[in-house]
Amino acid sequence: MNPLYSSDIQAWIRGNEHHLNKKEEDELMLKYFPQFQSKNRYGHIGEFLFELYLQSRNISYSKKPNYEGLEPDFETDNYFYEIKTRRYNMSGTAGEKIPAVPFKYRNLSIIKPIIIVLIAYQEVEMSILFKPDERASEFIDFFKSKGFEYQAFSSLITSLVSNESSQSLTDNMSAQIDSRFDFKPFLKWIGGKSRLLPYLDVEISKIESSKYIEPFLGGGASLLNALKYNFDEYIACDINRELIDLWITVRDNVEDLILELSLYEHMNTKDDYLAVRRDFNDKIRAGNDIRDEVDIISISAMFIYLNHTCFRGLYRVNKRNEFNVPYGNYKNYSIDYDNLRTVSRAIQNVKFECHDYRETIELYANEDSLIYLDPPYYETGKAYASDDFDSNEFKKTLDSLACNFIASNSIDFVELLDELFRCQRNADFGANASIANIGASETKLYQVSEINVKESMHRSNPGEERIEILITKK
Numbered sequence: 001m002n003p004l005y006s007s008d009i010q011a012w013i014r015g016n017e018h019h020l021n022k023k024e025e026d027e028l029m030l031k032y033f034p035q036f037q038s039k040n041r042y043g044h045i046g047e048f049l050f051e052l053y054l055q056s057r058n059i060s061y062s063k064k065p066n067y068e069g070l071e072p073d074f075e076t077d078n079y080f081y082e083i084k085t086r087r088y089n090m091s092g093t094a095g096e097k098i099p100a101v102p103f104k105y106r107n108l109s110i111i112k113p114i115i116i117v118l119i120a121y122q123e124v125e126m127s128i129l130f131k132p133d134e135r136a137s138e139f140i141d142f143f144k145s146k147g148f149e150y151q152a153f154s155s156l157i158t159s160l161v162s163n164e165s166s167q168s169l170t171d172n173m174s175a176q177i178d179s180r181f182d183f184k185p186f187l188k189w190i191g192g193k194s195r196l197l198p199y200l201d202v203e204i205s206k207i208e209s210s211k212y213i214e215p216f217l218g219g220g221a222s223l224l225n226a227l228k229y230n231f232d233e234y235i236a237c238d239i240n241r242e243l244i245d246l247w248i249t250v251r252d253n254v255e256d257l258i259l260e261l262s263l264y265e266h267m268n269t270k271d272d273y274l275a276v277r278r279d280f281n282d283k284i285r286a287g288n289d290i291r292d293e294v295d296i297i298s299i300s301a302m303f304i305y306l307n308h309t310c311f312r313g314l315y316r317v318n319k320r321n322e323f324n325v326p327y328g329n330y331k332n333y334s335i336d337y338d339n340l341r342t343v344s345r346a347i348q349n350v351k352f353e354c355h356d357y358r359e360t361i362e363l364y365a366n367e368d369s370l371i372y373l374d375p376p377y378y379e380t381g382k383a384y385a386s387d388d389f390d391s392n393e394f395k396k397t398l399d400s401l402a403c404n405f406i407a408s409n410s411i412d413f414v415e416l417l418d419e420l421f422r423c424q425r426n427a428d429f430g431a432n433a434s435i436a437n438i439g440a441s442e443t444k445l446y447q448v449s450e451i452n453v454k455e456s457m458h459r460s461n462p463g464e465e466r467i468e469i470l471i472t473k474k
């Protein structure tokens, strides 16, 4: 299989596999690139991936052309390419050399522009260095005027998945500066959307709307990804009161939250965990109405602590609304405070509210909205999906939506859709996913993309695949 279409490799390229330790990262690479075993294999892997990219686009190229001793990695009709790859578990400061690449190739750029392609951690690191401040923009503009552009490999992959013609590299440059890699989700979330993001990107970029609405916010991987599209308005809601309070706290009181979180830094035994869980439930039991800001900050800190130390980041409550997930028994527990600060800055214009999804739609959706709906997944064999979420009701809501929407669900949901939209599958969507056009009731047409998603390496059965779907309006 072409590794470019593997969701594991895409996640690695995009930085969603940050959490892999050295051994896991090596295992992932050995699984997909057994031909590269040498110590500096990451450089070879990057070049190999880029070559696959060129081939998949039918772009003709030569490798390592020699221009008076200078050998950029690839040459095409229009560009030279220099590929810079870094793994996530590295030591040393090699990344600092990247901004000096233009100096090395200063004379070559007179022949044609040079694209410096950044892969995996190299992209993450550069997006931090290239935060859009005034000085950074000056340097980037200067490099550009001299024929050098930095290119995030993940955005090339996105355009590859979309099967559309190549995006302009200059446009990609600004996407890269705005990079989603400036931050990552700060919660672990079951059903988190990291692995679907490239496919969501394809759909979102097709739609013109000024308002982005997410009625099932959860851990927010999809919201954080959608921020780069600069919608005029962002509305993010969830039925979980404590979760919404947490997002509001991250937005409005991040320093107080970090101070509170520092209290939990060395608490990683089962007893510590159970004590915090008890405290959390006591505070919640005290009721929503009497919570003041101090309570909310302390509940939010406990929420993050419990999320990182409980079993698989689950959020589950019993009938009395008590959080009852067991201790996760993880060796390390740490929170990235700088990431929290960056997320806080990025969500300043997002409105967070606690509502049932139907309320959110009623309150905010209009014809100019794009709604991304990511409900608890429907599973065959259960009357309704997890807990008491009513998938039939959700299906009816989809059919009544008058605006653009994207919805994700498990493949089982197609069964429910069948009644509503008569299905007819007809096209392929890359090697790893297939797309099906679903003819709908008389007036509406929907499209359902099936996407194979590999389970995370940390699950008990690594590599297991499941199929998820994205439903959009045609």
Ligand SMILES: C[S@@+](CC[C@H](N)C(=O)[O-])C[C@H]1O[C@@H](n2cnc3c(N)ncnc32)[C@H](O)[C@@H]1O
Pocket (backbone or CB within 6 Å): 189, 190, 191, 192, 193, 194, 215, 216, 217, 218, 219, 220, 221, 222, 223, 237, 238, 239, 240, 355, 356, 357, 358, 374, 375, 376, 377, 389
């Ligand atoms: C699959 S998760 C969303 C994951 C999210 N897209 C992400 O990337 O992390 C589903 C979310 O829906 C919320 N939820 C469940 N029932 C709901 C309802 N009736 N109305 C609104 N939100 C609901 C849950 O609290 C949960 O956070």
